[in-house]
Amino acid sequence: MGRILCLLLGVGIFLFLFRIVLFKTGLIHTVKKWRRTIIDLFHVYQHFKVPEFNDVQENHLYRKVYTYLNSLSSIEDSNFTNLFTGKKSNEIILRLDQNQAVGDEFLGAKVCWINKEDDEDGARSFVLKIRKADKRRILAPYLQHIHTVSDELEQQRNTELKLFINVADEKKNIRWRSTSFNLPCTFENIAMETDLKNKVKSDLESFLKGKQYYNRLGRVWKRSYLLYGPSGTGKSSFVAAMANFLNYDVYDIDLSKVADDSDLKMLLLQTRAKSVIVIEDLDRFIASKSTAVSVSGILNFTDSILTSCAGDERIMLFTMTGKEHIDPAMLRPGRVDVHIHFPLCDFAAFKTLASNYLGVREHKLFPQVEGIFQNGASLSPAEIGELMIANRSSPTRALKYVINALQTDGDRRGNARRSFLESGSRRSMSEDASSEMSGSLCGGGGSSPAVKEFKKLYGLLRIKSSRKSESYDAARDIHVD
Numbered sequence: 001m002g003r004i005l006c007l008l009l010g011v012g013i014f015l016f017l018f019r020i021v022l023f024k025t026g027l028i029h030t031v032k033k034w035r036r037t038i039i040d041l042f043h044v045y046q047h048f049k050v051p052e053f054n055d056v057q058e059n060h061l062y063r064k065v066y067t068y069l070n071s072l073s074s075i076e077d078s079n080f081t082n083l084f085t086g087k088k089s090n091e092i093i094l095r096l097d098q099n100q101a102v103g104d105e106f107l108g109a110k111v112c113w114i115n116k117e118d119d120e121d122g123a124r125s126f127v128l129k130i131r132k133a134d135k136r137r138i139l140a141p142y143l144q145h146i147h148t149v150s151d152e153l154e155q156q157r158n159t160e161l162k163l164f165i166n167v168a169d170e171k172k173n174i175r176w177r178s179t180s181f182n183l184p185c186t187f188e189n190i191a192m193e194t195d196l197k198n199k200v201k202s203d204l205e206s207f208l209k210g211k212q213y214y215n216r217l218g219r220v221w222k223r224s225y226l227l228y229g230p231s232g233t234g235k236s237s238f239v240a241a242m243a244n245f246l247n248y249d250v251y252d253i254d255l256s257k258v259a260d261d262s263d264l265k266m267l268l269l270q271t272r273a274k275s276v277i278v279i280e281d282l283d284r285f286i287a288s289k290s291t292a293v294s295v296s297g298i299l300n301f302t303d304s305i306l307t308s309c310a311g312d313e314r315i316m317l318f319t320m321t322g323k324e325h326i327d328p329a330m331l332r333p334g335r336v337d338v339h340i341h342f343p344l345c346d347f348a349a350f351k352t353l354a355s356n357y358l359g360v361r362e363h364k365l366f367p368q369v370e371g372i373f374q375n376g377a378s379l380s381p382a383e384i385g386e387l388m389i390a391n392r393s394s395p396t397r398a399l400k401y402v403i404n405a406l407q408t409d410g411d412r413r414g415n416a417r418r419s420f421l422e423s424g425s426r427r428s429m430s431e432d433a434s435s436e437m438s439g440s441l442c443g444g445g446g447s448s449p450a451v452k453e454f455k456k457l458y459g460l461l462r463i464k465s466s467r468k469s470e471s472y473d474a475a476r477d478i479h480v481d
């Protein structure tokens with residue numbers, strides 16, 4: 001009897017110590033792995049693959065699965081997990097690494113996901129491993145569950161916009177990489193004619209409401225804008241303001257990283273709806289031939305056949321310093337619906353900058369500044385803005401610096417501008433360019449009935465030629481005299 005008790009006590013102590021060893025050393029995980037392998041032998045599994053792309057287009061389910069899996073707490077148990085800082089400074093986000101598995105449980109059934117990345121072509125996919133016995137019971141509701149959870153998570157994150165940039169990996173495959181887009185720039189921050197700003201806003205608002213209208217016309221629900229003007233006049237800031245206004249993600253295409261036209265098409269097809277697609281400094285690329293993309297490639301890019309494949313609800317934006325050297329066909333309505341001119345600073349824009357940057361609405365130096373502007377001197381808003389920022393502690397000093405800069409640097413441009421003004425009408429650059437455009441197409445920039453007809457056809461007639469509208473040329477808003 002005593003022996004049996006001793007034996008039992010011995011076994012108890014052994015098991016106790018064994019358990020401690022198992023857990024302390026981590027051997028328990030090896031044991032669990034063996035147990036799983038043995039259990040797996042008694043089950044038949046089925047695999048479901050969710051590739052990132054459906055041919056060339058993005059597979060939306062992939063993104064949903066991605067969002068869902070990265071929200072699972074079991075991701076911590078994966079063998080290899082990436083850690084990133086979150087939006088808040090002390091927040092850490094976990095992301096599954098490639099070829100790693102993460103487990104999940106649904107309606108009492110265990111499933112496993114593997115984050116696959118092909119070594120050959122870098123193609124990414126998620127593979128769902130599910131027991132055949134559970135499949136019929138849980139697959140459909142499980143996928144539905146993923147949809148619902150990821151939609152909720154996306155909605156929570158809805159305020160966070162993304163900036164996508166195109167990159168080429170080592171295998172020269174082109175793809176988008178994203179980061180949070182949190183440039184807080186709004187239309188209110190931009191010094192621009194109020195009337196023009198309001199026109200753009202209402203144009204965007206009517207675009208947002210236009211789904212049925214575009215559908216009825218059999219057109220792709222997209223609108224394209226050309227922002228043109230000298231450097232530092234706010235074109236890029238305007239792109240950010242538009243994205244924030246629309247609450248759209250931004251796809252910024254770097255043409256120097258695009259190998260050829262078909263790459264450009266691929267990029268377009270891989271963009272999502274509700275996005276702003278931007279090509280900056282287009283004229284520079286075309287002039288310098290520093291890109292392998294041809295003009296016809298860019299034309300195709302903006303054409304509706306291709307964009308119709310890519311999906312709806314997008315804004316295309318092109319920025320350039322001047323449109324004089326651009327093929328007019330490229331800028332015709334349909335390809336580019338609205339032309340917005342960004343001029344150098346005038347006194348009104350200067351006052352907006354002074355109010356925004358220095359908090360000054362009136363100042364004894366303003367009349368002097370106004371006089372300098374009236375003499376034709378000007379600088380870009382960026383140049384004036386920088387002087388104001390650097391001297392923001394003393395508005396008077398800031399204004400003196402601005403006056404000095406306008407009198408020295410600004411005078412050169414002012415003279416150029418003066419001779420432009422003196423050479424005849426007070427047409428803005430946008431007016432001038434559009435008449436040049438029609439001139440080159442029709443063999444004369446006059447306004448003969450034939451030319452008028454042609455302009456009418458292509459929506460090139462100016463909006464009422466008040467100064468207020470000079471910078472805005474929208475095919476939709478044409479006013480035919």
Ligand SMILES: Nc1ncnc2c1ncn2[C@@H]1O[C@H](COP(=O)(O)OP(=O)(O)OP(=O)(O)O)[C@@H](O)[C@H]1O
Nearest residue numbers: 189190191230231232233234235236237381382385
């Ligand atoms: N119209 C403006 N109103 C307010 N700030 C402006 C304006 N234009 C430029 N800025 C300021 O100047 C800086 C440069 O502007 P931005 O990059 O938008 O100019 P850009 O026209 O895109 O120039 P580039 O052609 O050289 O790219 C920004 O920090 C912006 O805040």
Ligand SMILES: [Mg+2]
Nearest residue numbers: 235236280319
């Ligand atoms: Mg820019």
